[in-house]
Structures are given as C-alpha cells and as structure tokens.
Amino acid sequence: xxRLSGFKYRDVARRLRGFGFAFDRHGPxxxxxxxxxxxxxxxxxxxxxxxxxxxxxxxxxxxAGISVEDFLET
Numbered sequence: 001x002x003r004l005s006g007f008k009y010r011d012v013a014r015r016l017r018g019f020g021f022a023f024d025r026h027g028p029x030x031x032x033x034x035x036x037x038x039x040x041x042x043x044x045x046x047x048x049x050x051x052x053x054x055x056x057x058x059x060x061x062x063x064a065g066i067s068v069e070d071f072l073e074t
Contacts, residue, residue, distance in 0.1 A: 003068075003072065004054045004057045004058060004068065004071075004072075005051065005053075005054045006051055007051060007052050007057055008049075008050075008051055008052070009045065009046070009047050009048060009049075009052065012045060012052060012057065012060065013034075013045065015071060015074050016034055016043065016045075016064065018074050019036075019064065019066055019070075019074070020036050020037055020038060020039075021034040021035065021036050021037075021041075021043060021064065022034060022035065022036075022037060024042065027044050030046060030047050030048060031044050031045065031046050031047060032044070032045050032047050033045075036064070039065075041063070041064060041065060042063075043060055043063045043064045044060075044063070045060060
C-alpha cells in the first residue's frame with residue numbers, strides 16, 4: 001500500500017478546496033470537474049464510494065499542479 005492509497009472522494013475534495021479548487025460541473029458518468037478560481041486549471045475527479053486508486057490520485061494531483069508532499073501536509 002502506497003502513501004497515497006486509502007483516500008476517499010470526500011478527503012480529496014476537502015483538500016482540493018484548501019488549494020483553491022471548487023466544483024465547476026458534472027462530468028461524464030460519476031465524475032466531477034473542479035476548477036481553480038485564480039489559475040483556471042481544471043481537474044476531473046471520480047465521485048465513487050470506494051477509495052481512489054493511488055495512480056488515479058497521482059494523476060489528479062499532476063493535473064492540478066499539486067505536489068504529493070503538499071497534498072499530504074494539508
């Protein structure tokens with residue numbers, strides 16, 4: 001188990017809000033598009049009941065421009 005495993009949608013959404021992202025719109029299927037107010041960067045997040053896969057979370061952070069260390073500190 002990696003250090004980015006075990007995060008649920010609610011945890012990721014709360015931390016992204018702390019970085020300035022906000023819900024923008026619903027995406028395809030059970031996904032949501034979040035946008036950063038200042039930079040306009042957008043991130044697609046799956047809204048599932050189960051934990052996000054570590055690779056998926058890494059891709060979200062890469063899209064958002066957030067380092068793993070910064071994400072884990074918040």
